[in-house]
Amino acid sequence: MLTRGLFDKLLWLALLVLAAALVLVVVRAAGSSESAGSKVLDKAMERAMTYQSRVALIRELYGPVETLLQAGQDQSALLKLAEIEKTYPGEAHGQILKGSIQARLGAIDEAVASYATGVKLRGDYVDKENPLSRRTEIGRVVESGLQTVSARLAANPDNRTAQATMKQLYYLQSRLAGGCE
Amino acid sequence: MKLISLASLFKSRLGLVGLSLAILSLLAACKGEERSNPVYRIGYMNCNTEPETIARFGPLTAYLSEKTGLKFEAVTVNTEDFEERFNQGEFAFTHTNSLLYVILKERSGLKLLASEKRGQFGARSAGTIIARKDSGITTLADLKGKRLVFGPFMAPTGFVAQYDLLLRAGVDPEKDLAYYAVPPGSYKHEKVLYGLLYGQYDAAAAPALDLEVMTREGKIAADDFVVLAQSVIIPYCTFGVGKDVDSKVVDKVRKALAELTPESTAEFAGERVKVLKAAWVDGFEELLDSDFDPLREMAKRAKMPPYEEY
Numbered sequence: 242m243l244t245r246g247l248f249d250k251l252l253w254l255a256l257l258v259l260a261a262a263l264v265l266v267v268v269r270a271a272g273s274s275e276s277a278g279s280k281v282l283d284k285a286m287e288r289a290m291t292y293q294s295r296v297a298l299i300r301e302l303y304g305p306v307e308t309l310l311q312a313g314q315d316q317s318a319l320l321k322l323a324e325i326e327k328t329y330p331g332e333a334h335g336q337i338l339k340g341s342i343q344a345r346l347g348a349i350d351e352a353v354a355s356y357a358t359g360v361k362l363r364g365d366y367v368d369k370e371n372p373l374s375r376r377t378e379i380g381r382v383v384e385s386g387l388q389t390v391s392a393r394l395a396a397n398p399d400n401r402t403a404q405a406t407m408k409q410l411y412y413l414q415s416r417l418a419g420g421c422e
Numbered sequence: 423m424k425l426i427s428l429a430s431l432f433k434s435r436l437g438l439v440g441l442s443l444a445i446l447s448l449l450a451a452c453k454g455e456e457r458s459n460p461v462y463r464i465g466y467m468n469c470n471t472e473p474e475t476i477a478r479f480g481p482l483t484a485y486l487s488e489k490t491g492l493k494f495e496a497v498t499v500n501t502e503d504f505e506e507r508f509n510q511g512e513f514a515f516t517h518t519n520s521l522l523y524v525i526l527k528e529r530s531g532l533k534l535l536a537s538e539k540r541g542q543f544g545a546r547s548a549g550t551i552i553a554r555k556d557s558g559i560t561t562l563a564d565l566k567g568k569r570l571v572f573g574p575f576m577a578p579t580g581f582v583a584q585y586d587l588l589l590r591a592g593v594d595p596e597k598d599l600a601y602y603a604v605p606p607g608s609y610k611h612e613k614v615l616y617g618l619l620y621g622q623y624d625a626a627a628a629p630a631l632d633l634e635v636m637t638r639e640g641k642i643a644a645d646d647f648v649v650l651a652q653s654v655i656i657p658y659c660t661f662g663v664g665k666d667v668d669s670k671v672v673d674k675v676r677k678a679l680a681e682l683t684p685e686s687t688a689e690f691a692g693e694r695v696k697v698l699k700a701a702w703v704d705g706f707e708e709l710l711d712s713d714f715d716p717l718r719e720m721a722k723r724a725k726m727p728p729y730e731e732y
Binding site: 323339343397401 | 542637654681
């Protein structure tokens with residue numbers, strides 16, 4: 242037969258066990274969310290480190306090109322880029338630098354093609370906040386290109402080179418406006 | 423002497439007469455076919471050697487025949503003979519450097535068809551004057567009293583552009599250099615660069631395209647040379663067509679050239695080959711005659727054909 246006292250004792254014991262279990266669950270939950278958070282932090286750190294090392298590598302790799310450009314040696318810079326391209330054919334930065342030189346030397350179709358290739362490979366170059374951003378420079382070429390190339394197309398609608406350049410100009414224009422691929 | 427009438431002569435030689443008439447009618451038929459299905463000849467300017475020209479442009483010529491349904495034949499022509507042979511009607515289509523296009527346009531009414539695209543400036547290239555990096559030469563003025571090597575005499579970006587650059591910088595190649603040379607024989611462009619690299623000359627006139635191609639091929643390094651001056655970009659090799667060629671034929675050829683892609687192939691010398699790759703060309707572009715004006719200005723200043731003065 243269960244007495245009232247024994248019943249109370251059992252009740253308190255049950256309450257104690259439940260409270261302990263609750264504390265255990267809460268502590269465990271807090272622990273697991275802490276590790277998930279640190280995982281997120283790890284990934285963000287990893288991304289930042291990858292990005293920083295990419296920027297550092299680019300600065301080192303393309304440093305000689307930048308030096309030639311500062312000295313006004315556009316053609317030598319292009320040759321240096323051609324050499325780098327043999328080792329790093331898919332690197333967007335080389336395409337952007339090439340586009341910049343081609344635009345300066347008056348090869349507009351080729352400049353637009355190089356910029357479009359570079360931006361397709363890496364959107365960083367049209368991102369306002371990015372340290373590698375070339376947004377202003379690309380925007381300027383797109384603006385003048387749209388005028389000259391559309392005039393060429395109006396004079397000769399079948400000109401395939403102008404047609405291809407126009408498509409790339411629209412692509413760059415949409416990326417500058419914030420559009421996706 | 424026994425006289426025989428013409429009729430009896432014909433009768434006695436009926437077989438022979440019949441055979442002659444048959445041959446005559448065959449000849450007439452052949453002639454008629456030639457008129458209705460003419461052969462269009464394309465004069466290709468030799469860059470180095472005839473076999474190289476045919477290997478490069480034979481597939482392109484075969485492609486034009488396949489694509490247009492017309493018959494084309496490749497003719498190899500040396501630069502100095504080009505104008506004369508074109509004017510003699512030896513070929514109706516031309517594939518030349520841009521200066522020869524200008525000469526034939528000004529003097530013989532050649533019409534512009536399409537221009538070759540190759541390298542970082544597409545259908546254009548530039549002329550550069552370079553020196554070895556360790557030479558101590560840094561400006562065009564430093565070239566006075568020095569040895570300079572040009573490319574071929576008629577080369578727009580191997581001679582004309584550089585001659586003009588020197589004149590405009592106050593250096594008269596005829597008076598101010600120790601001497602200038604043009605390498606003999608074929609592969610002149612390569613000889614120019616190697617001549618400079620190995621110290622035979624102090625400076626060289628090099629097309630930007632050659633520098634780019636030879637750098638990509640690893641034959642030279644970007645750090646070997648310093649670029650002293652560079653011209654504006656001017657059109658590269660160009661297809662032209664005689665003024666009397668049927669406009670429908672011209673349109674077909676222009677369209678076929680514009681439609682060429684790296685995947686386009688043609689049957690040549692018993693195999694199917696990639697046309698653009700064989701020709702060392704990236705594609706073709708329709709330029710305007712006015713795109714050649716910067717070259718015209720250079721040729722005028724340098725007193726080069728078709729604006730020569732004696």
